[in-house]
Amino acid sequence: MPEMTYLEAIRQALWQEMKRDERVFLLGEDIGVYGGAFGLTHGMLDEFGPERVRETPISEATIVATAVGASLLGMRPVAEIMFMDFVLLALDQIANQAAKMRFMFGGRTSVPIVVRMPGGSGTGAASQHSQSLESILMHFPGLKVVNPSTPYDAKGLMLASIRDPNPVCFVEHKVLYKTKGEVPEDDYMIPIGVAEVKRAGRDITVVANNIMVMKTLHIAERLAQDGIEVEVIDPRTLLPLDTETIINSVTKTGRLLVVHEACQTGGWAGEVIASVVGSPAFDYLDTPVRRLGGRDIPIPYNRGLEKFAIPQDADIEAEIRMMVAGKV
Amino acid sequence: MAKPKVKEINTQADFDERVRRLELSDETLIGLYRTMCTVRHFEYTADRLYAAGKVHGTMHLSAGQEAVAAGTRLALQPDDYLINHHRGHGHFIAKGADVNLMMAEFLGKDTGFNHGRGGSMHIADFQSNNLGANGIVGGGIPQAVGVGLALQMQRRKEICVCIFGDGASNEGVFHEALNMASLWKLPILYICENNKYGMSMDVERVVAKLPIAQRAEAYGIPWSTVDGNAVVEVYEAIKEAADHVRAGNGPYFVEALTYRYFGHSKSDRNLYRSKEEIEDWKQNRDPIMRFTKHLLQAEVLNEEQAREVDAQAEQVILKAVEFAEASPEPDLSTLMDYIYA
Ligand SMILES: Cc1ncc(C[n+]2csc(CCOP(=O)(O)OP(=O)(O)O)c2C)c(N)n1
Ligand SMILES: [Mg+2]
Numbered sequence: 001m002p003e004m005t006y007l008e009a010i011r012q013a014l015w016q017e018m019k020r021d022e023r024v025f026l027l028g029e030d031i032g033v034y035g036g037a038f039g040l041t042h043g044m045l046d047e048f049g050p051e052r053v054r055e056t057p058i059s060e061a062t063i064v065a066t067a068v069g070a071s072l073l074g075m076r077p078v079a080e081i082m083f084m085d086f087v088l089l090a091l092d093q094i095a096n097q098a099a100k101m102r103f104m105f106g107g108r109t110s111v112p113i114v115v116r117m118p119g120g121s122g123t124g125a126a127s128q129h130s131q132s133l134e135s136i137l138m139h140f141p142g143l144k145v146v147n148p149s150t151p152y153d154a155k156g157l158m159l160a161s162i163r164d165p166n167p168v169c170f171v172e173h174k175v176l177y178k179t180k181g182e183v184p185e186d187d188y189m190i191p192i193g194v195a196e197v198k199r200a201g202r203d204i205t206v207v208a209n210n211i212m213v214m215k216t217l218h219i220a221e222r223l224a225q226d227g228i229e230v231e232v233i234d235p236r237t238l239l240p241l242d243t244e245t246i247i248n249s250v251t252k253t254g255r256l257l258v259v260h261e262a263c264q265t266g267g268w269a270g271e272v273i274a275s276v277v278g279s280p281a282f283d284y285l286d287t288p289v290r291r292l293g294g295r296d297i298p299i300p301y302n303r304g305l306e307k308f309a310i311p312q313d314a315d316i317e318a319e320i321r322m323m324v325a326g327k328v
Numbered sequence: 329m330a331k332p333k334v335k336e337i338n339t340q341a342d343f344d345e346r347v348r349r350l351e352l353s354d355e356t357l358i359g360l361y362r363t364m365c366t367v368r369h370f371e372y373t374a375d376r377l378y379a380a381g382k383v384h385g386t387m388h389l390s391a392g393q394e395a396v397a398a399g400t401r402l403a404l405q406p407d408d409y410l411i412n413h414h415r416g417h418g419h420f421i422a423k424g425a426d427v428n429l430m431m432a433e434f435l436g437k438d439t440g441f442n443h444g445r446g447g448s449m450h451i452a453d454f455q456s457n458n459l460g461a462n463g464i465v466g467g468g469i470p471q472a473v474g475v476g477l478a479l480q481m482q483r484r485k486e487i488c489v490c491i492f493g494d495g496a497s498n499e500g501v502f503h504e505a506l507n508m509a510s511l512w513k514l515p516i517l518y519i520c521e522n523n524k525y526g527m528s529m530d531v532e533r534v535v536a537k538l539p540i541a542q543r544a545e546a547y548g549i550p551w552s553t554v555d556g557n558a559v560v561e562v563y564e565a566i567k568e569a570a571d572h573v574r575a576g577n578g579p580y581f582v583e584a585l586t587y588r589y590f591g592h593s594k595s596d597r598n599l600y601r602s603k604e605e606i607e608d609w610k611q612n613r614d615p616i617m618r619f620t621k622h623l624l625q626a627e628v629l630n631e632e633q634a635r636e637v638d639a640q641a642e643q644v645i646l647k648a649v650e651f652a653e654a655s656p657e658p659d660l661s662t663l664m665d666y667i668y669a
Contacts (some may be wrong), residue, residue: 056476066471069477070481073479
């Protein structure tokens, strides 16, 4: 299987789907010659032309609205929001419009759009270009929120997202763009709403998304040498959330830690924890459930400060050791 | 760019000349009259149902603005797409939406266009390319860009008509959308129904430079203003605009000056305008009264025939109420339906 980066895997999905389905088109700021702020759509303008790689003015609300309107006439638009932070400018179109249209209109239409957006810190982009806002997007029934952590998942989830008849927010992570992994050339889909056990283990369940999956897997290897077996679950989709996989895992391990980069207060860890403690898995818990989210501060610019605004390897490791030792 | 000034109330000679020039048959004129009567009966009936405690939610009635809906519809093709706004009953009816299903939706019934999920503010009829009203002021304006873009990419001949109020022209997306529509030469006809107020705010207090339509100039979009209470003039202005759009020349912007009779919504106590002002519009500029006078003088109809058309329109609405009232409520077991496709 060929190796490629997370960024290339998403590009390949877009490329292949545009070849396969002429209703699919891209729109966004600087996605043509420039290739998008991160170069994700590089080369696509040459291949598909300006009509299907449509460069827009800096008008996020209308970019999403254009996708919405075009989808009502049978198109399959994939809109790019340059940085996830800017999705706040388009939130009316996502939350009040796209997410609700099928419902408000009594099921007589659907809004098959994908809105791509890279979130996350780690690039020195400071407070307005580094947020992880996925928890906000989970609050709008009718929307789906997809959040892949590996190149393989990214491609399969992108293909599934474009073919999904509902509006999908496809949340990428800037730091993951350069990570590599095996990605099949062929067409495959990863089902939306299905979590994956990225590593099996008996001692503790750690639920993590995007870069925190990578970090946790890394730590899990180290802890295994000390005889601590960590089960790592990547929800892959945050809305709808696959609570069943998580509950089953906690029933087995008796311990739950949720790790995310998003600010801890109001973060999606709360949702996972509420689902678990409200389920029969509660009776199997050996320790209190815990969460490790980003600090409740805007992401700082300075390298050192930026790093410590979000959970680090050492934090995750210490948390796991403490929980497994029953010292919470 | 054509920029007709809004004229003083048109004379019979004006009217006759226009009807001749535009080759409007008696049948067509009577059709306009029928549409306007139907809209008015719908709106007054809706108000009555509300007063009788039969309406759960709010409503935004367009009585007084019927000529914009009727004149616009006549200038369009049946397949043209409509993006509507909250005060949209008139445009839906003019576009041929089944009033039974509208009334049922208004009463929240399962037989309504939206199975009772949307109510007055969200009526849509996808079968007639009526893509729905919007509860967010200006929310549909940028969506029309997407509809126009899809029409262009699919090389189709239909156009998208986008209706909104004076107040909506102050939303940011209005400006984003006009810019993009013009940039990409999209087949969109923007119609701003300036009924003088956005809720309580007089346009003069919230729009820095009037007319609103001149904002289109900044985006390179041709525009015009028209007396929105003169149905044949509306038809003429919209026809000219629609022809321009349909010929592939990009968007066009028409501002129709009109007036709403009822309060903004059910919470309105009319504290921001005088009774005299409302009466002046009702007595001297009412779109149906003016049109009726012209039709009588031109002998398109006699008084008895006019009354007959009006009575038929009323019957249609009363039947719709019967249908709606006899319709079932949505079953509570369906609460979670229609969220995901
Ligand atoms: C974004 C938003 N802001 C405010 C409102 C409340 N609101 C509903 S209609 C309206 C006035 C709209 O005025 P206009 O666009 O002129 O339309 P009209 O009601 O006069 O037909 C207001 C303020 C809303 N629904 N949405
Ligand atoms: Mg108004």
